[in-house]
Amino acid sequence: MDFSIKPLDAKSGFASLKTGCIAVAVFENKIISSAARALDGKGEISAALKSGDITGKAGSTLLLRNLSGANAERVLLVGLGKEDGVTEKDFLSSLQAVARTFSALGAGDATLALPFDVVKTRDTAWAVRSYVLAAREAAYRFDTLKSKKEPAPAGVGKVAFAVPAAQADAAKAAIAQATAVANGMDLTKDLGNLPANVCTPTYLANTAKKIAKEFKLEVEILDRKQLEALKMGSFLSVTNGSVQPPKFIVLKHKGGKSKDAPIVLVGKGITFDSGGISLKPGAAMDEMKYDMGGAASVLGTMRTIAEMKLKLNVFMLIPSCENLPSGSATKPGDIVTSMSGQTIEILNTDAEGRLVLCDALTYAERFKPAAVIDVATLTGACITALGHHNSGLFTRSDDAHDALANELLAAGKQAGDTAWRMPIEDSYQEQLKSNFADMANIGGPPAGAVTAACFLERYTKKYTWAHLDIAGTAWKSGAAKGSTGRPVPLLTTFLINRAQSDNKPTR
Template sequence: MNFQLKTLSLVQATADKADALIVLVGEGAVTGKDPLSALLAKVRAAGDLPDKAGKLLNLYLPLADGPRSVVFAAIGDGKDSSVRSAVGAAVSAARAGKPVRLAVVFAQAPTSGALRAAVLASSDACYAYTATKSKAEPNPVRQLIMGVPDAAAVQAEFDTAVGTAAGIEFAKELGNRPANHCTPTMLAEAAQGLARAPRIKCEVLGPKEIAKLGMGAFAGVAQGSNEPARFIVLHYQGAPKTQAPVVLVGKGITFDTGGVSLKPAAEMDEMKFDMCGAASVLGVFRALGELRPAINVVGLVPTCENMNDGKSVKPGDVLTTMSGQTVEVLNTDAEGRLILCDALTYAKRFAPSAVIDIATLTGACVIALGGVRSGLFSPDDELAAALERAGEASLDRCWRMPLDDEYGEGLKSNFADMGNIAGRAAGAVTAAKFLQKFSGDFRWAHLDIAGTAWKSGAAKGATGRPVGLLLNFLLGDPLAQPSAGRTKTGKTAAGGGRTARKTRARA
C-alpha cells in the first residue's frame, strides 16, 4: 500500500478527491466555516459522536462535491493508544465501501507519536492474507493519505512509521504462511531477498556448516525432519565497522510437533507460528532496508522443524552445545531453547553491544501475561529499561520478569551440565534461566512472545510483534546508537567499561 503525507486542513481534505475520508476528532473544539467543520459541529452538538476513543459516525455522501464516504472517529485525549484504536476501527469501517484512495485527516494537530500510531493502525486494518487462497479478495485501498496541519514538521516521524509498518507486515506475512509454504529453506530465501536492499548482506549455512560449528543442540532438534536446517546470518551496516552491533536472535521453528514429547492435536495447526521470533527479526531488517539508519545490526535465525521420526532426539539424550556445555533433553517439546542456545554462542563473535533473543518460547508466559505484553528477561537493568521504554513508546509493550538464581536450581541434571526443562512452576522464568547460561559474554535480554506473536480464534493470525518494539529500541535508544560511542572492545569511546550487570526480581 502506498502511504502519502500531506498538509491538509478540513477544507483541503474535502477537496482532495479521496473515495473515503476519515476525520480524527479530539476532545478540543474544532473551529471553521467550511462545510465539513460545520457538519462536525452539528454532529457533536447532537451528541452523535461521543468523545470516547473509537466511537464512529459513518456518513454517506454528506457533502456536495465531497468524498463518497466520511467517517468521523473520536480519538478522545489524542494519546497514541486512543488514536490507534480509533483509526483501526475507522479504517475497517471505511474499507466496507472498497475505497481505492483513502484519506485520514487529523482535525487538530496530532500529539507526538499519534501520527505513527495512525499509520501503523491503518496498515494493520488494511492487511489481508491472500498467499494461499484461490479466491482471496485483496485489500481495495491502494493509496492512503495522512493529512496533518503541517506535514514538514512530522515528515521524519511519518517516514519511520511507514518503514515500521512495512517491517511488521513482512513479519505477519511470514508468520501466517502455512508450514509447507514457509520451510526453513523458504525462510532462508526470504532472508536472502532482503539482501537486495542497500547495506544488508545475508549468509545462509546448511546442515554441514551447522555441524562443523559444533551446534549440537540445534542439529539435535533438526535431525528428526526431512527438511534441512538453515542458519541465517543477516548484517545491516549503517555505521563504521568499528561500532559494535546489536545482535537480534530469532527462534525459527517453522513447525513444532513437540517431537517425541508430542503435543495434543487440538490447535496444533497454530504451531506454524513457532517461527514468529525469526519473522520479527526479518521484519526488522525489512524496515532497516527502507529507513537506512546509522547503526549496525546483526540478525541470527536458527531455523528447522521439530518433527518425529526414527532419527528424532529422545527424552534422556544428551546434546553437546556449541559452547561445550552439555544438555540432557528431558522434554523434546522444549526445543526452542536448544536452537537458541547455539545461536547465542555464535553471537559472541560479533563483540556485540547487546544481544536480544526473541522467541515464542513458553506456554507459561501466556498464562502469566496473556496476549497483552511480551515477557522481558534480562540481568542488565540498563538494557531492560531501554526495552521497556521502547515497548511503551511503540505500544508494543513488554513486562520485566525475574531472573533470581534460585529459579535455575531446577535445571540441574545427574547426566549433563543441565537439563532443558525444570518443573512446571515458573516455566517462562526457568526457560530464560536456561538461555542465560549461554549469555555470559555480553549484555543480553530475552523476549518471550508466546502470547503476543499471534492471535487465535476468529482473528487468527500473526501480529508482527515485537517488530515495533525492536525498531523503536534500535532507532531511538542511546544503547543502540553509534553516538553512544561503544566499540567492539565493549568499552566506550571515553575509555570506560560497560555498565555492571545487576539482577532485579520483579513480582
C-alpha cells in the first residue's frame, strides 16, 4: 500500500482533482465540509444529506458516482459526527470506515480530503498516522499456512492525503513513522498468530537475526550452556519439560551516542504455555501460543525503530522457551535459585512468566540502563482488573518511577494504545512469603496481577523499571481471534518521545 501527500488549496483544488475516489466529510444536522462544498456542483451531496441517505453520524459512509462537480470517478461521503464537537473516537471510527470501504473498492487510487485538524486536541500529523494504521489494519491478512488462500480484495492501492501546503512536510513525516509502526505491528501479529509448532524459541531467535541483518543491528543468542554458566536457574526451571531448546535473545539498536545509557525492553517469550505440571484447562488452551506476546511486541518495536533509524540506544532481551508437562518438568514445591542468587519456591508451575523474566531483569543490570521496561502476557488477573482496553502498568512509587510511568501513560494516550497504572506496595509483598525459600512464585488469588509485578520488582532494585502486563490487550478471542500488535504503538511512541527529549539542544 502506497501513501503520499497532495498539497491542495482547500477552497478550489478539489473539484479538478482526478482520482479514482475522493473522500470528503459531512456532519450531522446536514452540514457539509468545505471540500464537499467544492464538489457539490448541482447539489448532489446536499441532496443525499437532505434525503437521509447519509446521516453524518461518525463512521457512516455513502459512495456516489459521476458527480457533476467532481473530476473524481467516485466521491465517498464520510460522517464525522457533530461539526462543533468531533471527538477523537468519532474521527478514528470514521477513518476505520474509510479504510474498510477503500479495501473493497474497485478504484486503483484514492484521495482523503477530510478536515484533518477537526479534533481539537489533535493535529494533521496525528490524523495521517491514524489513517495509515487503520488502512494497514484493514489490509492485514494471516493466511500463510492455508493451502487454499482466499483471494484478498484488490482495493485501493494508492492513497493520497490532501493537506494544506504548509502541513505537507509534517504529513510526509507522519506517513513514514506510521508505516514503520505498521510494519512492526504486522511482525508482532505474524509471530503471535503462528502456531507453537512453528514459532518456537529457535524461530524467535532466527527472527531477531533477520532483523539484525536487515537493519545492521547487533544480535546475540545465548543457548542452554551459556544460561547455565550465567546461573539462570529460574529461567531454566521452566524449560525442563520441553524438548525445545531455550533461547535468550539479545538485540541492540545503537542509534544514540556511545556513552548514552540504553533503554532496555524485556519481552516474555513463552512460545507455548500449557501451565506445566499445574496444567491449564483444555478450553481455549490453543490461545496459549500467544504467551510470547511480550517477545513479539518488543521484536516488532525493535523493527520499527530500526526502520526509523531512531537516534536512541535501545536494547532488547527475550528469555524464550516452552512450558510443558513431562517426567522431567519442574514440580510444584520445587525450589530454584535465580541468577540474582534469590531462591524461589515454585508453588504453581503456571506462574512461569515471572520465572523467566526475573533472570532477564537481573541480566539487564550489566547494561547500566536508563530504564528497563518488561512486557508480558503475565496474568489472567490483569484481564479481570482491566478487561481488554488498557494494559496494566506497574512501577515503584518515587520521583524517577513516577516520571517513567507518566511518560508511558502519555505515550499510550498519544498512540491510542492505552495503559492504566496499578499499585505496587510493600503490603502486597507479604503474599509472596515462603516458609522454605526467599519467596514463593505466587501470592494467592487476591490481587494476582499486583503480586506478580511485586515478584518482578524484587529483581529491579538497581535501575528504573516499569512492567506492562498485556494479557488483556495482546490478542483477541472468538470470531476475531488474532494478535492485535499491541503495545508496539505505545512502546514506539515512548521511545520516539525519549529520543526527541534526549536530542534537544542544551543551553
